[in-house]
Amino acid sequence: MLTTKELTQFENDGFVTVDGLFSPAEVEDLRQAADDPAVRQDLKKRGADEHCVHLLEITAKHEAFKNLARDPRIADRVAQLIGDDVQLQHSKLATKPSKKGAGAFGWHQDYAYFPHTNYDLVAVMVMLDDATPENGGMYAVRGSHKLGLLDHMRDGWFVGACQETNRWEAHPDRVVPLMAKAGGISIHHCFTLHGSPPNNSGLPRRGVVFQYRAGHAYQMADHVWVDTGFQVHGTPNGRVKCEALDILLPKHRGRANTSGEPFGNVYAQMGEYARKWNAEAKVSKSSAEAVLANA
Numbered sequence: 056m057l058t059t060k061e062l063t064q065f066e067n068d069g070f071v072t073v074d075g076l077f078s079p080a081e082v083e084d085l086r087q088a089a090d091d092p093a094v095r096q097d098l099k100k101r102g103a104d105e106h107c108v109h110l111l112e113i114t115a116k117h118e119a120f121k122n123l124a125r126d127p128r129i130a131d132r133v134a135q136l137i138g139d140d141v142q143l144q145h146s147k148l149a150t151k152p153s154k155k156g157a158g159a160f161g162w163h164q165d166y167a168y169f170p171h172t173n174y175d176l177v178a179v180m181v182m183l184d185d186a187t188p189e190n191g192g193m194y195a196v197r198g199s200h201k202l203g204l205l206d207h208m209r210d211g212w213f214v215g216a217c218q219e220t221n222r223w224e225a226h227p228d229r230v231v232p233l234m235a236k237a238g239g240i241s242i243h244h245c246f247t248l249h250g251s252p253p254n255n256s257g258l259p260r261r262g263v264v265f266q267y268r269a270g271h272a273y274q275m276a277d278h279v280w281v282d283t284g285f286q287v288h289g290t291p292n293g294r295v296k297c298e299a300l301d302i303l304l305p306k307h308r309g310r311a312n313t314s315g316e317p318f319g320n321v322y323a324q325m326g327e328y329a330r331k332w333n334a335e336a337k338v339s340k341s342s343a344e345a346v347l348a349n350a
Contacts, residue, residue, distance in 0.1 A: 108149075112146065
């Protein structure tokens with residue numbers, strides 16, 4: 056369980072690291088799972104030798120990661136933070152290549168990608184290699200989880216990176232390394248600003264990331280992944296908790312959605328006929344189109 060000191064740190068800072076949760080033998084088993092031929096093939100397809108790759112749905116690719124997602128050493132700690140009813144929102148193997156200078160990931164808040172009806176979501180990263188400044192270990196902005204959702208839009212489009220650069224540039228003293236050793240974990244709030252520099256070590260850096268949500272948090276954007284809703288702690292009670300929200304849901308104009316379609320497959324909540332009729336009536340404008348039309 057998280058200690059009183061660790062719980063206080065999470066409340067104040069928006070993150071905490073815990074080393075030594077998994078033994079060297081357990082870490083080696085996880086490394087072997089990450090080196091499974093099917094996993095390696097998927098990583099190669101996504102260019103893992105050249106840049107940072109987040110291989111999603113990792114729990115479905117190897118039993119070791121499914122078991123890790125619900126391991127009590129993780130799930131019990133998460134339950135202390137967001138309640139007994141805990142589900143997986145997504146899982147991924149996060150890799151940085153050994154190619155020097157590659158693998159940077161910009162400052163962002165997780166919630167911007169997959170807004171829910173409340174903020175009871177945390178991310179856990181299980182390190183398979185020691186995280187260090189040299190290999191692109193993660194940094195976070197202390198106390199940023201208290202800022203609410205920041206701007207991740209450019210010209211009305213969701214770009215995935217926080218645009219409020221003053222949040223870290225103007226406060227370098229609040230930028231803190233979250234660098235657990237292999238077998239350790241970091242936990243951060245869904246509003247915690249975080250990012251990571253390139254890997255300059257010449258060695259790979261791997262970690263397994265689990266995004267957890269309270270069962271009462273209902274998803275409004277991003278994808279329903281194959282492991283979304285996997286119950287890792289407690290039992291579901293069928294209730295939804297709604298905060299007072301006024302947020303702009305993310306829409307992409309990138310490769311996946313060139314016409315400004317919503318980000319993910321959960322967003323629209325619209326029947327196939329309604330979608331067709333709305334398109335015919337031209338009432339399904341994206342937020343970006345509306346912004347430009349009123350500019």
